[in-house]
Amino acid sequence: MKFNDKDKNDILASKLNEQAEAQTAVDTTAASEEEYSLNDDRRVKVLSPGAMVAKRFFRNRIAVVGLVILAVMFLFSFLGGVISPYAEDQLFYTETIQKKEYAGAVRNNDFRFLASGDAKFDSAIQAQVVLAVTTGQDAVTYRDTTYHVNREGEDFYSVTTDGQATLVGIGYKDVVTSSVEGQKLPFDLVFATLKAYTNDENAFELGGEQYTIAEGGVVEKGGEEVAFVSRYVINPISPDIFLSRDFQEQLVIALESGADKFTFTDENGESEYFIDYKPDVKNWVVRQETATRTYDRYAAPSAKHWLGTDRNGMDMLTRLMYGGRVSLVIGFIVELISLIIGVILGGLAGYFGKWVDFLIMRIVDIFYCIPSTPIIIILGAAMDTMGVDPQIRMLYLMLILGFLGWPGMARLVRGQILGLREQEFMVATEASGLRVSRRIFKHLVPNVIPQLIVSCTMGIGSTILIEATLSFLGLGVKFPFASWGNIINDVNNTFVLQNYWFIWIPAGICILLTVLAFNLVGDGLRDAFDPKMKR
């Protein structure tokens, strides 16, 4: 190659300089070392063209920075996904405290009735009794029978017939419920309890047994709870909630004291309950503060999620790693597809010339003129409409991008080969009778490779950019797969734009850095490959 001599001379000059310096040093100490003669090959260290390119490349600091960024990005994407404790589409949940309606309580202002044994005490009589109580009468007559309404306590009346002899039933407003689920209390006990309760007595005797009424209306027999009296009727908000006796007692105490919240401990642990009075319907709504499991959406960065979580409750950092994988792989494969088509067609056109060249170049002209972005958008939208599977879609995307990218590559290869074909060394290969295949692959192709490497490096960068743009518009890589573009896609939501920087800024920086690094490395390679560039 032409530039070898020139570079050799440079190296020679610098070697000579060094030697001169070394010489002065040696002279002062001991002049024992043997000197090489001027045209001794050992004096000159000859570098291979590849080593020279590498040397020039690593001397370019900006390009090295680009290379380092690329290395970091590759490690981040390909190794990061392995190291990360989370999976690409692993969902995270969080416990959020919510106040949910739990129970309703209403103060009983209507009379309730209970018949004594088998006595006839139907609703018609009950209505007459209510009328009597409100008007203050102590007896009503219904169907030739006289019912006596006797006040037994506050809002507690007994109804008798046959001149007070037979007890028909009772009317009351305070509700007595059994402490044992599903068990009916005997009439006598209800009567006795109400009698004592409405007269503010806290103990009574029935059938030789002693009962006490504790604060809150708990009726106990020998220390054991049997029933519960309260003016309040308490119902759960939905049938699947069971309200325990303890809870109802607590609630009644809270209601009577006018508190607006209380705590209660059940088998699920302690929770806080809030009581709201609704004046329009005259009842109380009890809301329970419960922890509900929800997707951990847009969680801020923390020790568990270094970059927070995204809109689906997935770990952002892990998504970024997998997204990088997708973006980089797409970039490489797309560039590989264009490279293969471009090199074959460009090589054919350049080497054979004439009508082959004419035909291929006209095809290139046509493809060059096809507006690729609109076509990709149309195809993306069509795939949306047809509901293509995300994985297959990714494949299509690569094929489409690759197929639209080859004309540039073909032009480059053709131009290079056309120029090289006329050079002396190609004439020499022909003169020395080398085979055509050897001429092409040993002498022509290696000379095109530098330009191809540069063009591919920069091409990968721009492919990543196109893929990201498409994914951002929702026409490229689709959920559940991550790509840097579709991670940023969430910024279309203005709320995310304003509040959750960690959703979109890291992904944007990743794209920017990666594409920039590819461009820097491409630039550096171009300079390194160019023998005219001398620094």
Next chain:
Amino acid sequence: MHKYIIKRLLYSALIFFFVMLVIYIILRCLPTSYLENVARQMSQRPGSKTYQEWLAQLEAQYGMDKGYLAGYFGWLGNFITGNHGDSWFYTVPVIEKFHDTVWLSFWMGLIVMFFEIIISIPLGILAATKQYSVTDYTVSIVALAGISLPTFFFASLLKLVFSVKLGWFDLFGLVGRNYERLSPMGQFLDKAHHLVLPIVTLVVLSIGGLMRYTRTNMLEVMSADYIRTARAKGLDEHTVIYKHAFRNTLIPLVTILGGSLPGLFSGALITETLYAIPGIGYTSYNAMVGGDIPFSMFYLAFIAILTLLGNLIADLLYAVVDPRVRLS
């Protein structure tokens, strides 16, 4: 010269024919379900025709009832005679929607080009004249960063800073809420105000390319023999750079800028979409995503013509500016 132009025009027409054939076949190759889907969507719009009527119209308009070639010639005939049909998405004639939107994109593109030129050419020259200096590295890296910056990311950053944090601009749209009540001058200023961010986005993203191009060409000229001659005869550096080097750098610059003139009409597809600016880019984006085939075909043909025209202008300008080039 005339002969050359006519030859090139004919050749461009041929390329256009094949380009549109490829595009037509691509669109035709989309499975039939696509058309049916579009028809179904269309028929569900309020006050629309029935599904069958839509499908029949779609197939007739798309040439689906004919073979590929016959359908294509049908479309081409319509296109050449100026019969572009009605847009399905906008329910107005395609050409009307086009006239409504293209000028906004054109003016936007013109302003962007103006800023692009006055920013990147001086910087490119500066970088080239001080090769390997800090200025050169800064300019090169900024230019590369501009090329590498994803449009949507940069636009989002601008929105965050200037719309959300500072509140200077609206997030989306061309006109503000009070647009109807403003005076004509106020309306103009309102539009201009809404165009600031899109134009900034486009300028920042486009200066990189031109800057690098200027720098590369300037460097090439600076290493030419006549520059050495100019220096050797003792001209001061200013004269060397601006009278000898820059004038020769202008040849490729004028060529590439002239070639990009038709592109001013093509609109900025992505940027307009991001800012919801109703130029030709955003309009076509919606049409394409919405499966509006007449509008999409028209837009694609329009872009193809602009590209061919750009190439033609670039080649002609090259010959006009550089007397060494002879057209043949």
